[in-house]
Amino acid sequence: MKIVLQNLTKVFPSRNKKAGEEVIAVNDFTFEIPDGKLIGLLGPSGCGKSTTLYMISGLQKPTGGKIFFGDDDVTELSAENRGVGLVFQNYALYPHMTVKQNILFPLQNLRGADKLSKEEMLERALYAARLVQIDNLMDRKPSELSGGQQQRVAIARALVKMPKVLLLDEPLSNLDARLRLQTREEIRRIQKETGITTIFVTHDQEEAMSISDLIVVMKLGVVQQIGQPQEVYDDPQNLFVAKFLGTPPINVFDGKVEGGRLYIGDAAVLDVPGVADQEVTVGIRPEGFVPDENGPLVCRLNSVEVMGRDVSVVSSHPAAQTPAIRSIINADCKVNSGETVSYTLKPHKVLLFSKTDESRIYFEVK
Amino acid sequence: MSSTNHVTMHERDMRRVSSRQTVGKIVSKVMVYTFLILMAVIIIFPFYWMLISSVKSISEYRLSVPTLFPREILLSNYVDAFQQANLGRLFLNTLYVGLVSTLLSLVITVLSAFAFARLEFKGKNALFAALLGTMMIPGELFTITNYATVNSFGWMDSFTVLIVPFLVSVFYIYLLRQNFLQIPNELYLAAKVDGTSDLKYLWKVMIPLALPTLISITILKMMGAWNSYVWPRLVANDEKYQLITNGLRNAFTDSTGDVNIPVQMAAVAIVSFPLFLVFIFLRKYIMKGVSRSGIKG
Amino acid sequence: MVESKHKWKAWLYLAPAIVLLLIFTVWPIINTVRMSLLEGYNSMSAVGGATYSFGIGNFKQVLEYNYFLQCLGNTMLLCVLTVPLSTILALLIAVCLNAIKPLQRLLQTIFFLPYVTNSIAIGMVFAAMFNMVGSAFGGENEIIITAGIINNVIEFFGGHAVNWINAGSSYAANVVVMVVYIVWNALPFKILILLGGLQSINRQYYDAARVDGTSRRRVFTRITVPLLSPMLAYVVITGFIGGFKEYSSIVGIFGEDMGPAGAPGRLNTMVGFIYDSLSTQQGRASAAALILFGIIFVVTMINLYVSKKKTHY
Numbered sequence: 001m002k003i004v005l006q007n008l009t010k011v012f013p014s015r016n017k018k019a020g021e022e023v024i025a026v027n028d029f030t031f032e033i034p035d036g037k038l039i040g041l042l043g044p045s046g047c048g049k050s051t052t053l054y055m056i057s058g059l060q061k062p063t064g065g066k067i068f069f070g071d072d073d074v075t076e077l078s079a080e081n082r083g084v085g086l087v088f089q090n091y092a093l094y095p096h097m098t099v100k101q102n103i104l105f106p107l108q109n110l111r112g113a114d115k116l117s118k119e120e121m122l123e124r125a126l127y128a129a130r131l132v133q134i135d136n137l138m139d140r141k142p143s144e145l146s147g148g149q150q151q152r153v154a155i156a157r158a159l160v161k162m163p164k165v166l167l168l169d170e171p172l173s174n175l176d177a178r179l180r181l182q183t184r185e186e187i188r189r190i191q192k193e194t195g196i197t198t199i200f201v202t203h204d205q206e207e208a209m210s211i212s213d214l215i216v217v218m219k220l221g222v223v224q225q226i227g228q229p230q231e232v233y234d235d236p237q238n239l240f241v242a243k244f245l246g247t248p249p250i251n252v253f254d255g256k257v258e259g260g261r262l263y264i265g266d267a268a269v270l271d272v273p274g275v276a277d278q279e280v281t282v283g284i285r286p287e288g289f290v291p292d293e294n295g296p297l298v299c300r301l302n303s304v305e306v307m308g309r310d311v312s313v314v315s316s317h318p319a320a321q322t323p324a325i326r327s328i329i330n331a332d333c334k335v336n337s338g339e340t341v342s343y344t345l346k347p348h349k350v351l352l353f354s355k356t357d358e359s360r361i362y363f364e365v366k
Numbered sequence: 367m368s369s370t371n372h373v374t375m376h377e378r379d380m381r382r383v384s385s386r387q388t389v390g391k392i393v394s395k396v397m398v399y400t401f402l403i404l405m406a407v408i409i410i411f412p413f414y415w416m417l418i419s420s421v422k423s424i425s426e427y428r429l430s431v432p433t434l435f436p437r438e439i440l441l442s443n444y445v446d447a448f449q450q451a452n453l454g455r456l457f458l459n460t461l462y463v464g465l466v467s468t469l470l471s472l473v474i475t476v477l478s479a480f481a482f483a484r485l486e487f488k489g490k491n492a493l494f495a496a497l498l499g500t501m502m503i504p505g506e507l508f509t510i511t512n513y514a515t516v517n518s519f520g521w522m523d524s525f526t527v528l529i530v531p532f533l534v535s536v537f538y539i540y541l542l543r544q545n546f547l548q549i550p551n552e553l554y555l556a557a558k559v560d561g562t563s564d565l566k567y568l569w570k571v572m573i574p575l576a577l578p579t580l581i582s583i584t585i586l587k588m589m590g591a592w593n594s595y596v597w598p599r600l601v602a603n604d605e606k607y608q609l610i611t612n613g614l615r616n617a618f619t620d621s622t623g624d625v626n627i628p629v630q631m632a633a634v635a636i637v638s639f640p641l642f643l644v645f646i647f648l649r650k651y652i653m654k655g656v657s658r659s660g661i662k663g
Numbered sequence: 664m665v666e667s668k669h670k671w672k673a674w675l676y677l678a679p680a681i682v683l684l685l686i687f688t689v690w691p692i693i694n695t696v697r698m699s700l701l702e703g704y705n706s707m708s709a710v711g712g713a714t715y716s717f718g719i720g721n722f723k724q725v726l727e728y729n730y731f732l733q734c735l736g737n738t739m740l741l742c743v744l745t746v747p748l749s750t751i752l753a754l755l756i757a758v759c760l761n762a763i764k765p766l767q768r769l770l771q772t773i774f775f776l777p778y779v780t781n782s783i784a785i786g787m788v789f790a791a792m793f794n795m796v797g798s799a800f801g802g803e804n805e806i807i808i809t810a811g812i813i814n815n816v817i818e819f820f821g822g823h824a825v826n827w828i829n830a831g832s833s834y835a836a837n838v839v840v841m842v843v844y845i846v847w848n849a850l851p852f853k854i855l856i857l858l859g860g861l862q863s864i865n866r867q868y869y870d871a872a873r874v875d876g877t878s879r880r881r882v883f884t885r886i887t888v889p890l891l892s893p894m895l896a897y898v899v900i901t902g903f904i905g906g907f908k909e910y911s912s913i914v915g916i917f918g919e920d921m922g923p924a925g926a927p928g929r930l931n932t933m934v935g936f937i938y939d940s941l942s943t944q945q946g947r948a949s950a951a952a953l954i955l956f957g958i959i960f961v962v963t964m965i966n967l968y969v970s971k972k973k974t975h976y
Binding site: 394395398399401402403405406408409410412413415416419431432473474475477478480481482485486487488490493497500502503504505506507508509510511512513514515530531532533534536539564589592593595596600611614627630631634637638641642644645649652653656 | 670672673674676677679680683684686687688689690691692694695698706752755756759760762763766770772773774775776777778779780781782783784785787788789791792794812815847850852855879904907908910911914934937938941942945948949952953955956959960963
Binding site for chain 3: 057079
């Protein structure tokens with residue numbers, strides 16, 4: 001089922017009445033989520049991503065705007081009538097029920113024409129349990145399960161009623177690093193198998209990039225960019241998105257454009273045809289550096305970390321906004337262990353942003 | 367997953383569902399408030415009845431159709447109640463017993479709780495467990511022997527007999543010990559290093575930090591004195607040593623047949639009033655103390 | 664040596680408590696057991712040099728004594744009626760209170776009011792409300808002048824006045840009055856504990872249930888009650904313990920005769936029985952007290968066992 005958010009806005013009244021300030025959690029969010037895709041809502045904490053998720057679920061009412069499931073306006077519909085599956089950050093498994101009872105619980109709520117027989121319920125519960133591979137744990141209580149297992153039970157409970165939309169709130173944040181990798185693949189697989197439109201919220205860009213069909217980057221209630229993960233990574237629309245995506249993060253320099261050339265410090269590092277003369281913020285992805293003895297960008301070399309396939313070079317430059325510049329280069333390229341290291345830059349890994357509003361300045365890559 | 371139960375809803379259905387939702391919500395809110403307010407009225411009515419009855423004349427009280435607002439307010443009932451039941455004397459008795467027993471009880475409780483929380487000695491845990499064990503036993507079981515004991519001590523009809531047997535409350539010791547335990551032991555060790563004496567540390571650090579618990583104990587103990595009935599009835603038949611609740615019963619059950627209910631209600635109101643005052647001003651401490659203790663003060 | 668100094672200090676701090684506990688708690692426990700096992704023990708004649716044979720005669724005598732059985736019956740009846748009733752009512756009130764925002768604090772305060780009252784004093788108010796004012800001692804046909812506010816209300820709704828507590832009243836009517844009063848008195852504590860419990864339940868369970876379209880009833884029976892079960896168990900246990908020690912609320916309504924005029928002792932309880940025998944028949948009183956302790960102990964254990972089985976998660 002496709003989901004349409006139309007000018008969705010959520011304003012929380014201020015806790016402090018005297019100040020009278022309102023908090024705009026989500027501001028004018030318009031987006032069409034295509035059917036059967038896995039969408040990652042991404043942003044730092046407090047960016048309104050969870051609020052958006054709760055509005056889609058119906059647990060919170062939008063202050064303005066509309067939500068459509070397919071062609072149906074569900075804005076005024078409360079959570080129980082929307083047919084969504086929601087997995088909470090801390091799973092919210094009922095502690096007094098076994099795994100089986102937890103999974104059966106939503107089915108037992110069905111009334112009228114939707115009511116299922118006992119056998120049908122069990123069959124569906126077992127199907128959902130198999131899907132997340134916990135069918136051998138059906139008689140345990142949540143307290144007897146590991147974090148990863150609890151997570152699967154929560155997903156099974158959300159899936160068992162065959163929701164139109166599956167919503168996951170920070171699904172991996174309570175898991176340890178190893179489980180996180182495994183579980184995110186699992187989520188991808190389950191989503192593919194069921195074909196249910198799935199939206200998940202995360203603050204971890206790597207997590208979002210790795211499994212999403214589309215990612216939505218948010219900041220302070222405002223959507224920054226929507227697109228396929230690689231596309232957003234390669235072509236961020238502003239400095240925030242550029243900084244937020246990528247590990248190691250993008251390296252940021254102060255620079256200026258003069259006569260179609262980009263200067264960092266006094267060195268002209270790149271031709272940027274079609275850009276008017278101005279001060280700019282320069283972002284260079286770690287993989288955009290090529291060691292070159294005659295390269296124009298000369299940095300003080302701090303350390304070289306060998307990470308097997310790649311080498312990470314940590315250096316510094318007076319025009320950089322951070323004390324350390326981190327570049328990732330192929331281990332085959334030799335880096336001389338001297339005082340300095342010089343680079344030439346890969347043009348498509350260099351991003352320019354306006355100093356005034358941090359928006360992207362495009363230039364032609366030859 | 368194909369699904370039969372989520373057939374696409376049309377706009378009209380949606381609107382119907384959502385308006386049903388709103389109506390359902392309003393109806394349930396109305397029901398909840400009606401129920402709560404009805405129950406609140408039932409809870410409060412006896413107090414109201416006590417108040418209005420206490421200012422009615424006996425003839426107005428006996429009207430076959432009762433008045434919900436008294437026609438005339440007769441404060442003389444209160445004067446009568448005060449005199450007939452000698453409530454002034456009983457009030458002072460109760461105040462004296464309450465204050466002295468609370469004060470002594472606090473000292474004993476604080477010292478014991480400190481010993482159990484901070485000091486190391488042989489048999490501490492066994493002793494503490496034994497103390498907790500006695501909490502299971504109903505107080506009535508002790509009363510039989512205590513009655514004989516105070517009799518043999520020659521304590522009958524005295525303030526001593528009203529105060530001493532109830533000075534130690536295992537429960538309060540337990541409550542305060544738990545509170546003391548939450549205070550980090552490092553504070554105590556630091557104080558030791560600085561050469562602070564135990565008593566000074568207790569007075570300067572532990573007591574201020576455990577103040578809310580101590581206030582709760584004080585209130586519950588005072589309320590206990592105010593409401594105690596059975597024990598004073600057993601051991602203090604002399605009016606010189608009776609407590610306020612006894613006076614209430616004595617004064618109005620002895621008269622046969624026609625009890626002057628307005629005067630009786632005035633007496634009840636006099637006894638209840640201080641409790642309400644305490645409640646209004648110290649509500650927080652009482653409710654906290656009660657939810658932790660679960661015993662009637 | 665800090666440690667060794669503490670040893671005698673600790674005992675010094677504990678001394679007042681220990682001395683008092685030895686006299687007023689430990690000795691009574693020993694003595695009660697002793698007296699209960701000396702047949703027909705009476706401290707007056709014991710001082711006079713009388714000796715008693717050792718045995719369980721007191722227990723047998725008490726359990727065969729009709730009046731004790733009546734007291735036991737009254738106590739049990741009041742317990743069985745008031746504990747479930749007050750618990751269910753308190754649960755309903757607590758759930759409703761938890762569901763509202765405006766007026767919550769005010770109502771919460773009102774519901775707590777009965778707690779800070781004197782059960783003798785307010786018992787007298789209840790007695791007045793259920794009372795028949797006027798000459799109730801006359802013949803059957805004598806007109807009652809005023810029937811007390813409760814009867815006024817009943818008549819207002821077209822019912823017949825009931826003789827609740829006066830001379831000639833029925834046992835059933837007396838019990839109804841006691842149940843009403845005891846429940847009224849028991850509500851505040853239960854509401855306080857249950858509301859506290861409700862407020863500590865993670866809101867997310869309710870959100871999860873809502874997303875799954877759970878009906879109110881089902882949320883209540885399948886989520887609220889099970890998650891509240893430790894609090895419910897606590898409230899029920901303390902309710903039973905309090906119920907078995909019921910005494911002063913009956914004094915409040917019926918006076919120390921423990922029954923309506925003309926039928927003294929009709930509503931007496933186990934505690935009342937112990938007090939009656941306290942100064943003259945210590946053997947009997949001790950046996951009764953130990954039986955009371957036994958009952959409370961067993962009920963508590965059963966409750967703990969059941970609630971442990973039911974609330975394990």
